[in-house]
Amino acid sequence: MFVKLCGLRTEADVAVAVEVGADAVGFVFSESPRQVDPATATRLVSAVPDGVLSVGVFRKTPVDEVARLAGASGVGAVQLHGDYPKEAFEALRHLGVPLIRAFAPTPDSDLRVGAFGEELLLLDSPVAGSGERWDAAALRDRVDGRWLLAGGLGVDNVASAVAEARPWGVDVSSGIESERGVKDHGLMRAFTAAARLG
Numbered sequence: 001m002f003v004k005l006c007g008l009r010t011e012a013d014v015a016v017a018v019e020v021g022a023d024a025v026g027f028v029f030s031e032s033p034r035q036v037d038p039a040t041a042t043r044l045v046s047a048v049p050d051g052v053l054s055v056g057v058f059r060k061t062p063v064d065e066v067a068r069l070a071g072a073s074g075v076g077a078v079q080l081h082g083d084y085p086k087e088a089f090e091a092l093r094h095l096g097v098p099l100i101r102a103f104a105p106t107p108d109s110d111l112r113v114g115a116f117g118e119e120l121l122l123l124d125s126p127v128a129g130s131g132e133r134w135d136a137a138a139l140r141d142r143v144d145g146r147w148l149l150a151g152g153l154g155v156d157n158v159a160s161a162v163a164e165a166r167p168w169g170v171d172v173s174s175g176i177e178s179e180r181g182v183k184d185h186g187l188m189r190a191f192t193a194a195a196r197l198g
């Protein structure tokens with residue numbers, strides 16, 4: 001089970017994520033209570049060791065700005081969250097890093113991994129980063145391959161959510177916080193362990 005811990009803001013957050021065995025860590029570049037400025041992001045990315053994927057998370061940021069920020073910070077992957085069209089993924093291909101297509105699925109969504117040229121699909125609740133739980137059980141018959149489940153996951157529900165939806169991995173932000181934007185290191189550890197129980 002691939003585990004991504006998202007919205008990290010301090011070096012201590014990164015150190016704990018690495019220690020508890022996260023596969024990926026996310027840094028939010030766009031407007032959010034978890035936003036990190038470019039200099040902080042660059043510093044945090046450089047603290048992520050080989051073998052752990054550092055992901056730059058973007059929502060509503062223009063694509064040329066995404067390219068500039070991702071390139072300058074050295075992130076190992078780019079997550080485009082929301083309504084980015086296929087052309088946005090094509091425009092970022094030159095960065096040479098894996099792209100993650102993240103959105104809230106509707107009955108009409110194209111759920112084929114790679115449909116927009118992405119390496120990973122991330123299916124989330126309607127309001128990204130809100131901690132809102134949603135019913136993802138029906139997805140297990142609609143999507144397969146390298147896809148991450150996100151949205152309202154926490155220590156108490158991640159194992160059952162994984163059993164129901166059968167994702168390749170999980171992603172979490174709110175469920176590992178003591179307050180919005182502040183990571184709880186105990187919850188980061190407990191979440192990572194719980195995600196891998198099933």
Ligand SMILES: O=C(O)c1ccccc1N[C@@H]1O[C@H](COP(=O)(O)O)[C@@H](O)[C@H]1O
Nearest residue numbers: 032128129130131150151152172173174
């Ligand atoms: O976490 C944010 O503030 C955020 C901002 C902009 C785009 C995506 C964001 N987070 C993503 O939301 C889910 C986690 O949601 P939850 O808080 O666990 O419900 C995850 O994909 C994050 O990358």
